Amino acid sequence: MRLAALFVVYFCLIAALVVPAPVLYDSDSYYHLAVARLYASDGVMAKIPWARMSLIGDGGDKDFLFHVALMPFAKYGATGGRVALALINALLATLIGVVAMRAIGLVGAMVPLWLWIAAPPFLGRVLRLRPELFALAIILLAVVPSHAYGDEPPGKRRGLFLALLAWAFTLSYTAFHVFLLLCVLWWIRDRYPLHYPFLGTILGLAIRPHPAANLRLWWVQNVEFFLHKSALDVGSEITAPDAWYFVSAIFFFIALFVLKPKLRTWRTLVAAAVFVLLFLFMSRMAVYAFPLVALMAIVDAAPSPRAHAITFAICTLLAIPFAAGSTAVTLLRMRVQPEREWSAFGRSVPAGARVVADWESSEHYAFFAPQGRYLNVLDPIFMALPHPAEYTALRRLMSGADPDPATTITKTLDSDYIAFSTVDCPRALNDRVHADPRFVIVRDGINVLARVRR
Numbered sequence: 214m215r216l217a218a219l220f221v222v223y224f225c226l227i228a229a230l231v232v233p234a235p236v237l238y239d240s241d242s243y244y245h246l247a248v249a250r251l252y253a254s255d256g257v258m259a260k261i262p263w264a265r266m267s268l269i270g271d272g273g274d275k276d277f278l279f280h281v282a283l284m285p286f287a288k289y290g291a292t293g294g295r296v297a298l299a300l301i302n303a304l305l306a307t308l309i310g311v312v313a314m315r316a317i318g319l320v321g322a323m324v325p326l327w328l329w330i331a332a333p334p335f336l337g338r339v340l341r342l343r344p345e346l347f348a349l350a351i352i353l354l355a356v357v358p359s360h361a362y363g364d365e366p367p368g369k370r371r372g373l374f375l376a377l378l379a380w381a382f383t384l385s386y387t388a389f390h391v392f393l394l395l396c397v398l399w400w401i402r403d404r405y406p407l408h409y410p411f412l413g414t415i416l417g418l419a420i421r422p423h424p425a426a427n428l429r430l431w432w433v434q435n436v437e438f439f440l441h442k443s444a445l446d447v448g449s450e451i452t453a454p455d456a457w458y459f460v461s462a463i464f465f466f467i468a469l470f471v472l473k474p475k476l477r478t479w480r481t482l483v484a485a486a487v488f489v490l491l492f493l494f495m496s497r498m499a500v501y502a503f504p505l506v507a508l509m510a511i512v513d514a515a516p517s518p519r520a521h522a523i524t525f526a527i528c529t530l531l532a533i534p535f536a537a538g539s540t541a542v543t544l545l546r547m548r549v550q551p552e553r554e555w556s557a558f559g560r561s562v563p564a565g566a567r568v569v570a571d572w573e574s575s576e577h578y579a580f581f582a583p584q585g586r587y588l589n590v591l592d593p594i595f596m597a598l599p600h601p602a603e604y605t606a607l608r609r610l611m612s613g614a615d616p617d618p619a620t621t622i623t624k625t626l627d628s629d630y631i632a633f634s635t636v637d638c639p640r641a642l643n644d645r646v647h648a649d650p651r652f653v654i655v656r657d658g659i660n661v662l663a664r665v666r667r
Contacts, residue, residue: 219310223325224303231302231340232295234545236552242342244576244590245276246294247583249283257281258422263579265567266600266626267589272423273430278384279344291552291580294342301346302329302339308353309504313511320522321511327525328507331465331532333539334458338500340541345500348386351378352501355395356480356508372406375399376413383417387434391487398483430595438594445593446571446608450497458496461539464532465503471524472514481509554659555581558632561656567628568662571611572596574634588626613641619651619665630655632662 237243251259257277264270274280286293306325313321329336339346355378375396383389396410418424442451459466476482485508488501514521536542559581562568568585570578575587588607589596597604606625609615611633622628631652635643636659646652646663656662 215314216307216311219322220303220307222322223306223310224299226326227302227306227329228296228299230542230545231298232292234295235547235550236544237291237294237298237342238337238541238544239341239343240573240576241591242294242298243291243580245280245283245342245344246287246291247576247580248274248276248280249287250580251583252280253284253287260423261590263575263583263585263587264590264595265586265588266596266603268426268430268433268595268599269590271426271429273426273428274422275387275427275430275434276344276347276385277421277427278381279347279386282347283342298340298342301342301350304350305339305346305353305504308350308357309508312357312508316512317514317521318518320518320525323522323525323529324507324511327468327529327532328465328504330529330536331462331468332499332503332507333461333532333535333541334454334496334499335462335503336536337539337541338497340545344386345497348382348388348392349500349504351382351385352392352395352484353504353508354378355392355399356484356505368405369409371403372409375405376409379410379413380417383414384421387431389414389417389431390435395484395487398487399480402479433594433598434592437598438592441594441597445597447593451495453494454492454496454499458499461535462503464528464535465507468524468528469506469510472510472521474510475513476509478509478512481505481512485509552581558582558656558658558660558662561662562630562632566630568630568632569607569610569622569626569628570632571607571637574632574637574660578632585630585632588628611638611642613639613645616645618642618645619649623665623667628665629667630662630664632660634660 248261260272261269283294283297286297289296309325309328310322313324315321329339355375379389379392379396382392393410393414397407400407418428421427485502485505488498488505492498492502555577559578562578562582562585564584566585568578568587570587572589572591572593575590578585578587579590593604603626606621610618610621615621618631622631631646633642643661646661647654651666652663653666654661654663
């Protein structure tokens, strides 16, 4: 009953922020909803139709279980996605809150509030409807029971529990090897049957649609990507965190300093250490590093519950300006309605239209114009590896450096249309498309759609 009450409270708080918002943070959020909607209408064996020159189009789905879980929400469109985002965040908050309450009493219910507000880098990750939230929930489930309900008996039961989590992690998120690494590190002390989580992972890889295509996606994203990322148009989330990540979270670190964790909890310590190390190389790992470090501090901290309450209350209040000014919250609070623009654009795309667009815009178009056929989604490596010449041509085209877009679109990229956002694309591209008589402007708004005359 206490867990249910906690979950409802956290859900209401988070839903009040994200459900009325005019936009979902991050283009990936819309793509994942588009895939869930596709599965709901065409079945889970359906191949992604929005990636004509991408490995994604071969049938692999590295986030399969996440998309299946979103299916009931996807039929309600972006609003359903917002509700799903609030539910996932409420689950994460409940898992963290129950551990904190066992350690320090009722005051522990404040811990998620402190974490979400005082760590803006973490807030910026959990407000995106991404499968990494599923992955975080599974990792928390692996470390939470021993804190919340007492240490379970070592041995077979622990191994079976981790096997189930490894199976779910493998079906939900591409980096299944990270969870296996954690299982191996935990085994050093817990000594449960180590083969169980390996069996769970193997089942997750084998019992799913298009397993061979999915294995190739895993190899490309987790090996090939790091060999080629310097030549790709990737975002800053895979680079090391800059000073903002640490300055904006200053009140998170102040709370840790006051609490003085003793670093005694093996599973949480191991998981926190792994993801802090990864965070130093990739800022996107903030989604794992901050909550695991927070859990470690709460479970092992020495001060009294009263000291915790004062620390969390002060740090949360002082951190509010940082959280409110973060990119994620600013987007959720903006007054413009970008979804109306995307919807209007979507109605202008003919069924089956072969459209040239950059991979990030294609994620929006996959949701608002699913009848179109684009080039790539999710990650540039999925197009760059199998189609290097076309990928180079696309980058040159979208950067405005191509002096003859019409020829590149039809000859090199085997398409009839080009779509782009005037907010994101260089002015040179927009000017060329509008000035070239070979283009017919189908829609001229923030998102432009133009057809090449044949």
